Amino acid sequence: MIKDIVVRDAGGKGLGVFALRQFRKGGFIFRRRYGRIVANTSVDSLTREDRRxxxxxxYARSAVLLAPGCYLNHSCEPNAMRSGVKVLAWKRVRAGEEITIDYxxxxxxxxxxxxxxxSASCTGQITGDFFSLSPRxxxxxxxxxxxxxxxxxxxRTAS
Ligand SMILES: [Zn+2]
Known part of the structure; x- marks a missing residue:
């Protein structure tokens, strides 16, 4: 069971995932789990909740995330990173801090x-695209x- 994190209210963002202990930079936090895998062309048939x-x-497929991983919120300056289904600390995470990833x-x-x-660099709007990130x-x-x-x-970098 996942015991180092907890899902609770994150204010205006709805629910969020919070650390119950400190994680060192690079440390493993928890694993996300996939529910259904759906073709991107049939996303419209999902419930509103699943679509969130x-x-x-x-390019062709998306996974519906199960709890608690589905409650990870986005940050433009995240403290965690995903590697496949694994969530790792991108910076040191303190106990009580919300765990965020970059969507x-x-x-x-x-x-x-x-x-x-x-976060300081947030413009209040994000474009859901890897290539909208800064080159760095x-x-x-x-x-x-x-x-x-x-x-x-x-x-893109070859051309
Ligand atoms: Zn932001």
Whole structure:
């Protein structure tokens, strides 16, 4: 069981995932679990709740995330990073802190959404696209990005 984290109210963002202990930089926090895998073309048939908790796997498919992983909120300056289904500390995480990841890691497209992360670099709006990150962030995140993003990155930097 996952005992080092807890899901609770994160203010305007709804629910969030919070650390119950400190995690050192790079440390393993928990593993996310996938429910149904759906074709991106049939996302509209999902319930509203399932649509809120999608994780893009590649150009064609998305996974519906199960609790507690589905409650991880986005931050433009996250303290955690995903590597596949594993969630790792990107910076040191203190007990009681909300654990956040950057949704742009595995996103491709131009969907825009409002951002309530409140970090210094946040413009209040995020574009759900890895390639909307700064060149430096793209380089930092690349080893953790899914294969389809890494291939696209190589294609773009080669030309
Ligand atoms: Zn933000």
């Amino acid at each position: 908790h999608l994780c893009e796997l590649d 742009r890691l595995n996103a491709f497209g131009s969907r825009r959404s409002r951002c309530l992360c409140g 962030q793209q380089r930092d995140y690349l080893p953790f990005a899914p294969r389809f993003i890494r291939l696209e990155y190589r294609r």
